[in-house]
Amino acid sequence: MNILEFINQFPDENSCREDMRSAREREGVICKKCKGKKHYWLKAKWAWQCADCSFRTSLRSGTVMENSNLPVRTWYLAMAFMTFTKKGISEVELQRQLGHSRYNTVWSLMHKIRSAMGKRDDTYGLEGMIEFDEGYFEKATKEKDRKKLKRGRGSQRQSNVAVMAESTKLEDLETGKKDSHCRYFKMKVLQTHKKEESTRLYRAILMISA
Numbered sequence: 001m002n003i004l005e006f007i008n009q010f011p012d013e014n015s016c017r018e019d020m021r022s023a024r025e026r027e028g029v030i031c032k033k034c035k036g037k038k039h040y041w042l043k044a045k046w047a048w049q050c051a052d053c054s055f056r057t058s059l060r061s062g063t064v065m066e067n068s069n070l071p072v073r074t075w076y077l078a079m080a081f082m083t084f085t086k087k088g089i090s091e092v093e094l095q096r097q098l099g100h101s102r103y104n105t106v107w108s109l110m111h112k113i114r115s116a117m118g119k120r121d122d123t124y125g126l127e128g129m130i131e132f133d134e135g136y137f138e139k140a141t142k143e144k145d146r147k148k149l150k151r152g153r154g155s156q157r158q159s160n161v162a163v164m165a166e167s168t169k170l171e172d173l174e175t176g177k178k179d180s181h182c183r184y185f186k187m188k189v190l191q192t193h194k195k196e197e198s199t200r201l202y203r204a205i206l207m208i209s210a
């Protein structure tokens, strides 16, 4: 997703909230109190009400955005900025892009997003600058089947994989030259070749509890 696509898809706070609401409903809202799955949507409250025990679950409850006063769109924007460029983005630059006055708030927001990225895969979290890209990897296919399949983007011979890499700028003390160094990668095989898959991936990250 690039910045134009983002602006078209998420022009305002309401579009982000609606997007989050439908994503959570697709995943299934579970009542914290009685584990009930049937809910009614209370539009005026931006919350679901459990059909069995009336317990309310707010839009942000149980997600990385819980306890945050920042608009949902700020979270979406932060996630987008963190993934727009292959080089990643620093806290200071994100603060500038969001036009936010407090560095600590932006630092904490990025920290929570990274921690949520880490929770998608419990083995290790990612630190420092996160780079994000989609890659295409050749599937292992038998030679006789290969010839029947299409080539290139959208090819049945390839898997579309989202790659998130941690990169830290290392400075050589003698030469002062900076080098990009990667410690960990995270990859996820995307189900389709559509662009929306990467949006779905970062939306999924925002749904993770902090």
Ligand SMILES: [Zn+2]
Pocket (backbone or CB within 6 Å): 031, 032, 033, 034, 035, 036, 050, 051, 052, 053, 054, 055
């Ligand atoms: Zn309930």
